[in-house]
Amino acid sequence: MKIANIFLGGLIMEKLVATDAVKRGMAQMQKGGVIMDVVNAEQARIAEAAGAVAVMALERVPSDIRAAGGVARMADPRIVEEVMNAVTIPVMAKARIGHIVEARVLEAMGVDYIDESEVLTPADEEFHLLKSSFTIPFVCGCRDLGEAARRIGEGASMLRTKGEPGTGNIVEAVRHMRKVQAQVRKLTLMNDDEIMTEAKILGAPYEILKQIKEAGKLPVVNFAAGGVATPADAALMMELGADGVFVGSGIFKSEDPEKFANAIVQATTYFTDYDLIGKLSKELGTAMKGIDISRLPQAERMQERGW
């Protein structure tokens, strides 16, 4: 019986880890859900109880990173570990763009997903991580299809809009989601002989564009992130075709995080039930204070980080 388990019909019954199916599949299981930024075990438990599909463990939420200034790095491993011990849902953590060692440390700790994130100060202003060389899957931000395809080419298993983190302003996430979708639509209508030039224009790997054209969609899920501050914002991003939502500063910077987290989970599932979203929004108190992007100096725009 055991032998038949190893060889059957000439097929080797070999166990494979870190395949595309396993890495991308993990993100597919998160679809329709909300991934919440948390900075300690207590927040992680609130997020889990509210129905978060995963938590992102970090030292400061983006709005505090903005306020604090200086260099933002990978979270203290003690925080990540504390969060991993507190909840049974997946735990993600952020590494700086191009910081091979931060990413390897998070991999060694066994986090479930790594965000190579522009929210942290980049460690490399030219190169991103070769994500395909890791066992742990990665999520990366993108503003357009070129960026999306480059990250997929490097091995990202999940995408998200960059938006403008820590601003409570949804405008950039909307722009990035619409842009990627419009470019995918355009690509699917192209003739095969037009793809190479499109790859040149977008700065995108040709083979990835070919795959996207054939499938009519991205090969990985694309979540909304960077500026989601209300249940209506989350629903808007779902309406625009996001596969799910990351909420950073929005939850634990609101008046009643528990209620807010619950509301945003429901609004994401029932994103076309406007009566419900109205009802959910009614008793939430004040959302985080937002920032007008046009008043944000170029140097403070996190979305410009990444190449």
Add this chain to the structure above:
Amino acid sequence: MATIGVLGLQGAISEHVKQIEATGQKAVIVKQTDQLAELDGLILPGGESTTMRKLMDRYGFMEPILQFSKQGKPIFGTCAGMVLLAKKVSGSDTAHLQLIDIEVWRNAFGRQRESFEVNIDIKNLAQPFKAIFIRAPYGERASKDVEVLAYYEGKIVAARQKNILVSAFHPELTNDIRILEQFIDMVEETLKAGV
């Protein structure tokens, strides 16, 4: 043609819909309890079981799904769906629908780093099946009423009890519809029997 619903609260919903359509059946995404009435079978998809349970409670899905099962209508749960259907969830006070008499362990093979794919033998399938395990559960201590359909490393990874079918892995992440076809057979039998 049978109508198969996919519980549409969270998770790999569109993947199941695509597979159902590939078998030639009608797929419905279920977000409201009153939609259950039009279904011949129901799938609880892969996703996060804690999130799904939370939303099932809030939108009153528990009792209607139990009634659905009581009528003899088939239910198929993959991964999180298996956790939701199991009689007992190890290390937790909360079991969920308790419709199949096995004990499940959540994230039983480890975290994402330990997730894997492997070809396994499944009862009634002539060729091996590519099983994708993602932070997957496994089952143990099945009662004698449960027919175990597949083991991996000695643990239960697919099983059936009357109208309930479960798998710890994700057939919806492959193009292989053979397990879904077994579920459709279960649905068609109940339709023939006039359930």
